Amino acid sequence: MKYCENCHIVTDFPRCPACGAKVFREVREEDFCLLLERTASDCAVLKEIFEEENIPCVAMPSGNGFRSSLGLRLENEKLFVPYAQLEQAKELVRTLAARETERLRGQILQHADALHMAPRLARKLAKKWKAEDVLNVCKEKIASARRIEDGGRRLDGPGSGHFLFCYADGATLCVDSESLEILSVTFS
């Protein structure tokens, strides 16, 4: 495996997938490699877990001009771990994501009867899915979603709900964790 010293990315290819530079150098066990990019609060949680697992970890703020220009405080961070522990760290992240998905799925489906959406969205979905009971289709999508993520607290409306993103086959649903309103459905 090769290592791009600019991007801290490991690759099989002769060019770095991120910056396009030619990479010749073989990766060393101690090279810090990019693991992921997440919000600073997500990274804080991961850093603590890695510490418990004795995985050295370095966090760097990720420049994101768009977010900064909107004055959002939720800056992203990039996390790096040594190549020797990269696979272990990835596995840990996968396990945590799977656990989080099941927790959030339970949280939504426990109150599945309270799921609702604006009439406009319902009409759009009825057309797209050619279904009458679009809420039921949404429930099925949430029940079978391969990943559910907390996208952070809503700042645009009343209450203190979080955006829950449900990645299902053919569609991604965004649900308010508090009101259980289905806010949007994007098709993939």
Ligand SMILES: [Zn+2]
């Ligand atoms: Zn690079």
